[in-house]
Amino acid sequence: MTTQFESLSNEILFNIFEHISLLDFFRIFYSINIRFNNLILDRYQNYSLDFRSLRKKDLYTICHDYLPLIINQIIYLRLSDDDDTPKQSIDFLSYNIKLHQFKTLRSLTFFHIIFDLKMEEFLFHDIHQLSCLTHLKFVDCRIESNYNRHDTKSYNFIDQIWSHEKLIYCYLEHYFILPTVISSSIQYLYIKRGGWEYKNLITLMEKTPNLQYFSTLVTFSTACDSSDEIDKTPPSSMNFSMKELKLIGISSPKLMINTLFRMPNLVHLNIESSFIYFDGNQWKDIIQNNLPKLKIFHLNMTYEYKNLKNKENQVDTILDTYRNSFWIDEHQWFMGCLWDNTKDSSWICLHSLPFSFRNYFEPKSQNNYRTKWINSSSNMKYSYNNIAYLNYNRSLFRKKNFLNMKFSNLQYLDIKLPYDNHLFLTCSKFDNLIVLRLNLSYNYSLFKLQALLDKLSRLITLEFQSWLTTEEIPPFNLTSKSVRRLNLIGRNELKQFHCFNRQQSIKLSKSPLGIQCQVLHIEVNDVLAIPELAFKMFNLRTLHVRYDKDPRNQRPELIDWLQYHLPSTMIVRQRCYGEYIIQPKTY
Incomplete structure (x- = not known):
């Protein structure tokens, strides 16, 4: 007898197939009947x-x-x-x-x-x-x-x-x-490397003449900058295909200007710079003279004040250079400034709106953040949908200019417990959150922490960066259906690493998160705790363990001892002094 599922059309079945892992796919559908075998082996x-x-x-x-x-x-x-x-x-x-x-x-x-x-x-x-x-x-x-x-x-x-x-x-x-x-074919290229010199970038462009999108992390030395002169050679036709450029971490004005000079057809420019300051008039000249087709301009310039007096007046002076018809009327490009108002801090960031970068800045004194914008819509000022990393500071996000900020695509979140309910207004969605880092203080609530974990359906990694020196140790009796990585190498208020003893390690192995854990980072003060974890955490695939209490640490005897007492399916190697990695053997 044919079931309702078997009567579905091939097109609907193909759509279902795309959402099932290959292993489950074969286990469910292979050998049901001739039609399904034909779909699996020939049609799909x-x-x-x-x-x-x-x-x-x-x-x-x-x-x-x-x-x-x-x-x-x-x-x-x-x-x-x-x-x-x-x-x-x-x-x-x-x-x-x-x-x-x-x-x-x-x-x-x-x-x-x-x-x-x-x-x-x-x-x-x-x-x-x-x-x-x-x-x-x-x-x-x-x-x-x-x-x-x-x-x-x-x-x-x-x-x-x-x-x-x-x-x-x-x-x-x-x-x-x-x-x-x-x-002859590469059109989209991402290179994460350092040490770019202008002549190397030009060589790369010449070897990739059809490139339309290029993104790279740029590290640079002042020695290289002094050796490069401003290049006034007319752009080669080999650069005409470039439509989108992203330079991350660039700190050489000459390298940046020379690169932009050779890409006259850019439509989208993304600059994330350090120690470079161009005001609105300088950027206007660069764009008008070299980038006539530019439509999208994302800018993030981090630099230092020339002096530490009257910081807000300096911010107003900076923003005034972006308050003219070129920026506001012709292009509708709006700018904002974020700075640390701590007395001795010289840190400042000029950025385009809406904020289009992955990290929200973290100077030492988040409580002293200040921000200003050129008049723009609230959506531009308060939308931070591109931010992936956030260290949530509840005092900061209750201030007037930060109160309405929204972060909806976070992947990594650092918070200090206890958190307040404003967290859920600031971080409006957790659909993409995969890493949660926790700092525990005296009056945190395990109930509220569990309530937070219940909202994080895709969380993979849970890290306890600090907690108090008590007999109660993470991960307590917390539960999460998705967490499979635990980092328990936290520090106490004296910045000392927490160490798990043998009994605590056994308790960890029996906890809900310990049972499902696949990757564990931990420090122990008893060498016997290491094989306890390896034997009793049945789903463990990689164990990163710190143990520096043994005089054998610098000698091979400890590795030999560990290898003898570990499961026969696992192998241990020393990463550095006092740190070991234990993983399954390869056959």
Whole structure:
């Protein structure tokens, strides 16, 4: 007899398939009947392999039982060696999978992976055969050969990427070497690296002539700045494709001006600078002379006062240069200033409205924040939807100019307990919050803390940065369906690290959050607590433990002792003095 579910159309079923993990997908639908097998193996062409948080045994099931059946229908692959899935890339390679087998792969992401020779061979031996690949990301990865500037393999690594004929989007974190070949396809490029010089940026533009979007983290030295002169060479046609530019952390005026001078077709400019100050008249000249097509301008300039007297008068002088027809009438670009009014602080930030950056600033004295804006709508002044990181200060957000600020897309939140109900007005949504950092004071309420956790349906990481020196230790009897990472390396009021003894560690392993914990950071004062945690926390994948009470810390005997007393499936390595990482073995 045909069920109602089986009578659904193929189109509806395909929509359902896209919201189910591959493992559950096969377990639920495979072998129901001939029609479903036909849909799974022949008709459905959009499989995504996202292995984040996947257990080792489930990776085996997918790679051994299901992957061979659908490898030609996979459009997305993500591998990760983070603490949730340690050594996943090594396990994946152990199944003798070759990259060229993914004939329809469009997007490939590597997260927190060290590219040794074997991983490099897996990627670059076959990458040119991935004719459908358009998106490639290396997030928090390290390429070992790239640490030698003269190693030809490091150049080959980047050149292989730039030689790919279909690649449109490329995301690279950490080390980067300029390509020696020209990419005919890359249009969107993110590079997180430091040490940019103007000539290197120009070389990169020349090697990527079709680039439309470029974002980079820029670190700079004054020595480099003094060696670069203002470039008045007419822009090359190779720069004409650039439509959007994002420079983060730039501190060289010459580098910034030279770069903008060569991109006359920019439509969207995002500048986050340190130690650069241009007033509204200077920016007006730069835009009018070099960026005639600019429509969107996001600016965040952090710098220091010339003197510490009459700070508010200086703020008014700054804002007055942005109060003219060019800014307000022609472009409707409005500016605001945020500064620390502490007597000895020289910190000030000029920013565009609405605030368009990920971090809300955190000087030492948040209670002394002051802010002013050029007249604009309340939505512009109080909307902080782009902020991802916030240290919530209840005194600050009760002040007049901060009272109506709204943060609706936070990913990381630091708060001190007890919190007040104004928190829920300031942080209007928690849909994207994944990390919560807590500082506990004397009169906090566990009931209110649990009430807060109940609102955080996507919270992954819970950190206790400080708590009082009592016998009661986190995570108490708190519950959360989503939390799988705990950081319990907190400090007391004397800035001393809290240490868990053996009994407290056993209690932790039996607590609701301890039972479901996959990644744990903790300091112990009894070496016997370490194997207790490893044996009794059944879902634990990575244990970061601090233990510096043993004279054997500098000698291999302690590692040998730990290895002998740990489960046979786990291996220990010393990260540095007194710090150890315990993870499953790779077979």
